[in-house]
Amino acid sequence: MVSVEKAFELIMQNTLSLKVESIPFQKALGHILAEDLVADRNFPPFDRVTMDGIAIDFKAYKNGRRKFKIQEMQAAGDEQITLSSDQSCIEIMTGGVLPKNTDTVIRYEDVEIVDGMAEILVDIKQGQNIHLEGVDKKQGELVLKQGTKINASHIALAASLGKENLNVYVLPKIAIISSGDELVDVTDQPLPHQIRKSNVYAIETILKKVNAEITHFHIADDLENSVEKIKELLKEFSVLIFSGGVSMGKKDFIPEALAQNSVIEVFHKISQKPGKPMWFGKTDKNLVFALPGNPVSTYLCTLRYVLPFLEKSLGTNKGEFQKVILGENIVFKPKLSYFLQVKIINENGAFYAFPLKHNGSGDFISLINADGFVELPNSENDYFEKGKIVNFFAI
Incomplete structure (x- = not known):
């Protein structure tokens, strides 16, 4: 196993080199700006x-x-x-x-x-x-930095600068692949031993924060079928994100199927809870995230690793995580990093995190009551005192 910190470091060493395209400014909403915008005149241009x-x-x-x-x-x-x-x-x-x-x-x-x-x-x-003329910005001054996610005010700004077209980053095509014979489509009526797919939609929704272009696929729990399907996907998609099939079960074929397609394993398993079985690997042209199938694990790993990876590739990740304050004492004995579901309370401008009860990493219903996860780092001390400042990952 690798530590949370090492896993994150290894992932960030493999961020994408993205293409840039020029698009009409009216269509740039939600895209990531790939150029600095400077004032072409004083703002305002007169008194x-x-x-x-x-x-x-x-x-x-x-x-x-x-x-x-x-x-x-x-x-x-x-x-x-x-x-x-x-x-x-x-x-x-x-x-x-x-x-x-x-x-x-x-x-x-x-x-x-x-x-x-x-x-x-x-x-x-x-x-x-x-x-007064020039009090907002002087001609030639920076008004919007590269790496900014474009919102409505930025569209208006581009118009005022005469920027008919904007250079934006183009995210690679991303495939999200569910794995498991127990899964059926949202529109299907599941049999008593089946469940509807949901993890892929959670991943997709999280990654929409960076306007990712995503296509869904499903792989049955069969090694030969997995090898062939992955071979096809590696030809078409730069980033593959799997949900399920990476643990120790006899039907967990994803790591072996990736290996047979010459995907090099960078790491498999992280010393954390939930999300321990996560796998990450690469080829010369592809990056592959294989996330645990338990819903809370999938959600957490997407927030902690996949989204920051894409944000850094786009230049929007500054390398800092949001911080909150533990609202009560927490005891966690295993020598792992612990990601705890919490509710955030604002007390006079300070954000306090309070743990929520849940029924393990399969309890995705519990997520609807959570504001996010706090990260309690692996240490010799199993006691995390009220008032400690910790990383927070918002849902």
């Missing part, structure tokens, strides 16, 4: 008015003037006009360019306009209601 009202030269107000003759109006989208006298003002609309020779904007709500004269009714400050 921008943020309220409908009047623009004045503050010096006149400072010298006691409260009534200003309306010279003209400037709307958003109009070219900048010039205030001809500090005894006058210009009506200005939100989003418009601040008129030349003005430096302060007063809301309509704070003025009274009668017979072409605008009277200021409140105390004002110089420079108010103006979004």
Whole structure:
């Protein structure tokens, strides 16, 4: 067996070198940005008015003037006009360019306009209601880093930068393969000795966080059939993720079938609970994760190893895990790393983890009540004290 830390290190040494494609910015939602975006001009590109009202030269107000003759109006989208006298003002609309020779904007709500004269009714400050040119970003400055998962605000940003197309990473085709003669499809009515497939859908849903392109397959518990099916999958998919068939049972043929297809074993079994039987291997063109078939084990191993592997390949994984605080004392005697299902409670901004009762790694129903797993590292001490800070993996 390898330790959790060693297993993670070995996996991360084999991250993918991904292709990049250019796609229309409107279709980039959920993709991972493969380039830095920089400001092509100042943002905002001019002194921008943020309220409908009047623009004045503050010096006149400072010298006691409260009534200003309306010279003209400037709307958003109009070219900048010039205030001809500090005894006058210009009506200005939100989003418009601040008129030349003005430096302060007063809301309509704070003025009274009668017979072409605008009277200021409140105390004002110089420079108010103006979004200054370049205060958000200067031309040439970085606005969005490579490795960012693109959301709606990033789409709007790309449009404002004139980026008609964005370079994004292309994840490899991923096959998720269930194993086990006891499994039937979701639409089937299982016999008393059968269960419906669910692990593959849990894996797929977790990996959708990185917009992975996934296809499902099933392999019967037969060595010859497993060898042939894996041979086909290795030709078509860069990443294979198995669920089941990797433990010590007489029907667990996946490791042997992979070996017969020249997939090199990097490790088999991790000193952890749940998820101990996990297998990881590779060829020159493929990476293979073979996860235990128990649902909680599958879920945990996907969160702890497979998702971070894909995130690092995309440049979105910073190498740090979320941290939480143990909310109560925990005793765990086996010399293994222990991944415990927990509920998270926010107490004044601090996140505390409290263990949940469950019926082992086959109890996938228990996951619906969990916020995630905490990692209690393997150590000589079997006592984990309340208040200890530990890694957390959110469901």
